[in-house]
Amino acid sequence: MKLNGSQILMECLLEQSVDTVFGYPGGSVLNIYDALYKYSERIHHILTAHEQGAAHAADGYARATGKVGVCIATSGPGATNLVTGIATAYMDSVPLVAITGNVGKPLLGKDSFQEVDITGVTMPITKHNYIVKDVRKLADTIRDAFYIASSGRPGPVLIDIPKDITAAECEYTYEEPKKIHRKVCTIKQKDIDEAVKLMKESKKPLIYSGGGIISSGAHKELIEFAEKFQVPVATSLMGIGGFPEIHRLSTGLIGMHGSKASNMAATECDLLIAVGARFSDRVTSSVGTFAPHAKIIHIDVDPAEISKNVASYTAIIGDAKEILISLIQLVGQRDHTEWLEEVAHWKEEFGFDYQRDSSLRPQFIMEEIYKQTEGEAIITTEVGQHQMWAAQFYKYTTPRTYISSGGLGTMGYGTGASIGAQIARADKRVVHIAGDGSFRMNCNELSTVAYYNVPVIIIVVNNSVLGMVRQWQTIFYGGRYSQTNLDRGPDFVKLADAYNIKGYDIFTQEDFKEALKDALKHNRPALLNCHVGEDEKVLPMVAPGAPINDLILE
Structure with missing residues (x-):
């Protein structure tokens, strides 16, 4: 049957059993979004607040399931806003297909409005990328992209589609997806x-x-x-x-x-x-x-x-x-x-431990989350001290339950990732652990959490500083705290309230126990703003360049 490029894209996504995509519309992808409107009963689109949030959500979806995550953005700044998310997926070997629009073929290479050579930009951070200049090659390109993303060592693939290709027509024939075979030919x-x-x-x-x-x-x-x-x-x-x-x-x-x-x-x-x-x-x-x-x-x-x-x-x-x-x-x-x-x-x-007292300590927070979720939650994190405490003090027993940016260390990753993970795994409760510094970077995605009623529980470990950087400044820079104090708001509970998300201000252990118990009881989003000391440390720690058995323990 004869279809246009946007319809071919939808059909190919259905071939690959894609049920959810994350994205943000714009001029160069209007034809794609028109097709998404017509296919909305079969492909669920999540509109994020920012394209970076879409990339991280697709990444979280992929990590929580093992399936390929899909995100869509328009040309120019829309495409470049995906770059950090693509690089995050690349460093951690996450299967992702990023679909970007571009200006029409006659306008390519002419510094046209919202034109960026996104395949050139992303070449070092993708397994492979494409710009499709012939609609007759679009279906096979999409199929190859999904195969490459998920075969061997997984990773992100980008498909750039000029706007006129999304409108051009050609014959489309359904094909079964290529079977992903385990790589065994190299095992000697x-x-x-x-x-x-x-x-x-x-x-x-x-x-x-x-x-x-x-x-x-x-x-x-x-x-x-x-x-x-x-x-x-x-x-x-x-x-x-x-x-x-x-x-x-x-x-x-x-x-x-x-x-x-x-x-x-x-x-x-x-x-x-x-x-x-x-x-x-x-x-x-x-x-x-x-x-x-x-x-x-x-x-x-x-x-x-x-x-x-x-x-x-x-x-x-x-x-x-x-x-x-x-x-x-x-x-x-x-x-x-x-x-x-x-x-x-x-x-x-020498097990992981900390000074156990009556104060609200980050380590206590992680242990209490583990206790109340009975180890059954999916934990997503931002990047920093809280990420390490979540790794040390929550006991993980099954794969795909700790979702975090490792290789790139992307602050601002976790809120989008928690959305993707929770949508992918409605049978699980996602608890997102954030530092106040990281959470600021993409807290605009609270609008996505609220609009779709994604029941993520967001735990902000709020020490009013860039905690990990401050820790290094304390140990290695003589306590010279250059630009790491975050005494400038916002009030995260008021911010949550602005999106009609239940917020809790937490100062004590009992506050936390009761707030988490209440949040877990309801199938709706919540934000727990946990006020902790600014000089909490992640220990043990190995100084850069030191042998790993030479640990700083206190």
């Missing part, structure tokens, strides 16, 4: 055999688990492998939820704000098995002193990551789930009792 038996040999020789092994475990759906295989091999498991920030933190073999977060047990285990181990992790500087700190006694087995779907940051002894390239299945079959039952006792001692003596 000799690499598996070498890894098994190293495992059988090891006396002090450690698994370093990253976001790839979650992307590949390998969390059950990781548990089975760890239990059979009797090996402790440390997780990166992106790996949180990939291994249950209440499991006896879990040592928790590794790196700059990781647990003493994880960091000591990495320093003392003789074999480090990295699965779906990229050895970020926030994990390794000083590369020269990271895992100094260990032979490193690096398991990853992306060959570009092998020995990029830390030299590996051997590597297995391919899908983490398939590789773990092979290792489970070959490695045999092992006994590392003495090593596990040493790790258990570190866990017991």
